[in-house]
Amino acid sequence: MQRKNRWRNIGTCECILQFLAPETIGEHVIPFLVEKSCPVHAEIIDVKLHFDAVYGENSLKNKFETDILKTATALRDTTIDEEGKTILSWKKGFYFKWYFDFDRKLVVDARKYPLDAKNQLQALIANSEYTGKVIIIV
């Protein structure tokens, strides 16, 4: 019997899905059960579509946070790990404050960011994969 794993998109919604190994979450996993559904995703009956919706939101959120740190230099610290890899992290005093709105658009609160960073993030969501999916509150 294959091992079962449970996955929840922490912070995004309350859905809990079960899938078979492999261990790591990703597009490759085969979900087989919606253990629990949040009200937003409850109408998606098909398990794979349900997983795709929840995982898609999680991926969008994570990718956008990474792109904020790549784009807005004022918001980040850069360190080099033991292997020589560059690690970007939030500068003290700044953080990623976000939620998904009623239309499941990612809303990012940039009100505490410097003007340069706000402008960079507005440019990032204009004419890109984020257009229509991400909203920046300035």
Ligand SMILES: [Zn+2]
């Ligand atoms: Zn959900």
